[in-house]
Amino acid sequence: MSDDRRRLFRLWRRTAKTVGVASGIGTADEAALFGAHEKALGSSRAASDAVQRIASTLAKQRGTVEATIDKSRAIEGRANDVVLALARLTQLFERLGLVALNAGLEGARLPEQGGAALRLVSDDVRAHAISGQESSRDLGNALGELASDLGQLLTSLERAREASTDAAQEAARAAAAAADAERAVADMADGLKKATGSDPETVRAIAEATEHARALVASLGTLSGKVPQAFVASAIRPVLEPLVRMLDSDGDAGAEDPPKDSKRGTKE
Amino acid sequence: MGGVVVDTDGGLLFVPASVALKFVAMPKLLTVPDAPPGLLGVALIDGTVIPVVTLGSSRDTMLVCTYLGEPIGIVGHTVVASGTFEPAHEQPGSVRCKAGIAKTMDLSSVAASLSKNAWAGRSTGL
Numbered sequence: 001m002s003d004d005r006r007r008l009f010r011l012w013r014r015t016a017k018t019v020g021v022a023s024g025i026g027t028a029d030e031a032a033l034f035g036a037h038e039k040a041l042g043s044s045r046a047a048s049d050a051v052q053r054i055a056s057t058l059a060k061q062r063g064t065v066e067a068t069i070d071k072s073r074a075i076e077g078r079a080n081d082v083v084l085a086l087a088r089l090t091q092l093f094e095r096l097g098l099v100a101l102n103a104g105l106e107g108a109r110l111p112e113q114g115g116a117a118l119r120l121v122s123d124d125v126r127a128h129a130i131s132g133q134e135s136s137r138d139l140g141n142a143l144g145e146l147a148s149d150l151g152q153l154l155t156s157l158e159r160a161r162e163a164s165t166d167a168a169q170e171a172a173r174a175a176a177a178a179a180d181a182e183r184a185v186a187d188m189a190d191g192l193k194k195a196t197g198s199d200p201e202t203v204r205a206i207a208e209a210t211e212h213a214r215a216l217v218a219s220l221g222t223l224s225g226k227v228p229q230a231f232v233a234s235a236i237r238p239v240l241e242p243l244v245r246m247l248d249s250d251g252d253a254g255a256e257d258p259p260k261d262s263k264r265g266t267k268e
Numbered sequence: 269m270g271g272v273v274v275d276t277d278g279g280l281l282f283v284p285a286s287v288a289l290k291f292v293a294m295p296k297l298l299t300v301p302d303a304p305p306g307l308l309g310v311a312l313i314d315g316t317v318i319p320v321v322t323l324g325s326s327r328d329t330m331l332v333c334t335y336l337g338e339p340i341g342i343v344g345h346t347v348v349a350s351g352t353f354e355p356a357h358e359q360p361g362s363v364r365c366k367a368g369i370a371k372t373m374d375l376s377s378v379a380a381s382l383s384k385n386a387w388a389g390r391s392t393g394l
Contacts, residue, residue, distance in 0.1 A: 094293065098329060101272070101291045104350030108270025108285040112352075115270070119351040 031207035034200040037192055041185045048178035055171040062164040069157045072150060079147040086140040093133035100126035269363055270352045273370045274331065274345035277324035280370035281345070282353065282363045287375055289332045289339065291347065304382050311341055321378055335375045 100122045107118030193199055223232055270285035297309035297320055308322045313332060316339060320330065324344035331342045353363035353370075361372045 094328075098291045098293060101329075101347055101350050105270075105272055105285060105288055105290065108272075108351050115352070122350065 028207065028210070030196050030198060030203045033192060033196070034203050035207075037185065037188060038200065041182070041189070044178060044182040044185050048175065048182050051171055051175040051178050055168060055175055058164055058168045058171055062161060062168060065157055065161045065164055069154065069161065072154050072157060076147060076150045076154065079143055079150060083140055083143050083147065086136050086143065090133055090136045090140065093129045093136060097126050097129035097133065100129055269355060271363070272331070272350040273348040273353065273363070273365045273367065274323075275348050275367070276326075276345045280348065280365070280368055281323070281373040282365075282370040283331065283333060283342075283373050283375075287333045287335070287373075289334055291329050291331055294327050294330055294343065295341075306378065306382055308343060313339065313341065319382075321382065333375060335379050340375070340379065 103125070104119050104122030107115035107122055109115070110118060189200070196203070220232065220236075269282070272283050272285075272288050272291075274281050274283065292313060295311040295313060297311050299309040300307060303309070306321050308320045310317050311320050311330070312318075318332070318339045318341050320341035320343060322344035323342060326344050326346050328346060329343075331345065331347075333340050333342055348367050348370075349365050353365050356362040356364045356369045359369055359371070362369050363372070364370075
């Protein structure tokens with residue numbers, strides 16, 4: 001534990017020195033810069049993934065729409081076949097009605113007893129023929145309306161397919177732009193390293209250590225006035241003893257040019 | 269009285285079974301140039317070319333009748349019933365059916381008017 005802390009302290013001192021002198025920005029700014037860079041990199045990757053998922057979903061949607069169009073066209077063709085079949089059926093009922101009329105006419109020519117049965121059958125068949133004719137016409141009209149609705153549905157599906165195609169093209173452009181952004185943000189990391197003379201891991205570690213130190217100071221400030229200072233010092237001395245020794249030994253080595261953050265951290 | 273009752277633009281008409289031969293589906297008609305207004309055209313029925321006259325606007329079926337041994341096609345009607353009908357005593361020469369009273373169709377007058385109109389047209393042309 002002691003080696004790790006010494007290494008962290010050396011890194012902090014070295015980074016604080018180089019940054020403070022070379023670029024005029026502090027460790028906190030560097031941490032914010034690298035944090036922002038990481039967020040930008042993560043966001044650009046997330047955007048790229050999202051755009052790819054959108055493109056994939058659009059491709060599936062387009063496939064579904066095309067399959068629906070094919071099925072609708074097949075149904076439209078079958079509906080037209082059924083309409084033609086119903087037209088033939090209507091003609092058959094018309095012919096059947098004519099046969100019944102002619103049978104009735106023949107029954108009228110026959111003597112009363114023989115013709116009566118024929119006329120009865122004629123009337124019955126003609127009634128059924130007329131009923132079948134009307135039913136087949138109604139069915140044909142209903143199927144015609146269905147085919148018309150199906151045609152409108154096909155038009156809507158064609159529009160949906162065109163919209164899906166456009167959206168897929170836009171998604172492809174967005175995916176390319178997201179990939180470019182991701183590369184640019186990734187390249188930006190090298191520039192940041194050169195400009196700051198540090199690396200993201202070090203800066204992040206120092207920032208975390210600084211935050212912990214601030215939290216410790218804030219906690220001590222909360223306790224002051226409520227608890228006797230001697231009591232607090234005796235309670236935290238065993239924990240802080242190694243840190244104090246480390247700061248004393250490493251602080252002597254870097255006492256020639258202490259950075260601003262270093263001064264503030266030591267004071268705190 | 270045996271026969272068939274048809275509905276025309278001029279009302280119900282009764283065609284006796286002795287005149288009415290049969291009903292056929294509406295055939296293809298060939299128009300005749302300078303034909304009288306009542307003559308719709310000619311049609312081929314059972315291998316015979318017959319004149320076709322019209323009684324109205326309907327074109328559902330054609331009734332083939334015989335007049336003086338010659339077939340004549342009649343269109344422009346809707347069939348009401350076929351069979352035997354009771355004579356309507358209040359109107360001599362008419363029959364009673366469910367749809368009302370039907371006058372007996374005078375096929376001779378129709379044929380005569382066609383001939384007269386045809387001759388009249390020829391005289392006008394000269």
